Amino acid sequence: MEKNWVKIFTSTNYYQSEIVKQMLTGNHIDAVMLNKQSSSHQAFGDIEVYIHQEDFSQAIEIMILNQISI
Template sequence: MEKNWVKIFTSTNYYQSEIVKQMLIENHITSVLINKQDSAHRNFGNIEVYIHEEDFSQAIEIMILNQPTS
């Protein structure tokens, strides 16, 4: 991976990670998923969402404003 990428989100749930990625993309923040789950056992490992370092503050703000309420 290129330099200047930072991890913004980690989950064991692929769909949850994909939702975060798409939410960021919709707000013009380039994001990628890195799947570190074991291919044989989906219960082991994480899916991580990465963004460019310069987008970090904006991404955190978007994630806070869009988190589900209880």
């Protein structure tokens, strides 16, 4: 992954992580998901959402307004 990406959200729930990613991209913030779950058993591991470092403050505001726990 390129430099200047920071983790904004972590969950074991794929759909919750996808909702966070879509909410951020819907507000013009580039976001990517990194799935670290085991391919054989998805109950182990996390799914992380990353954004550019310069978008961090705006992303936090959006997440707070949408009542997403950080």
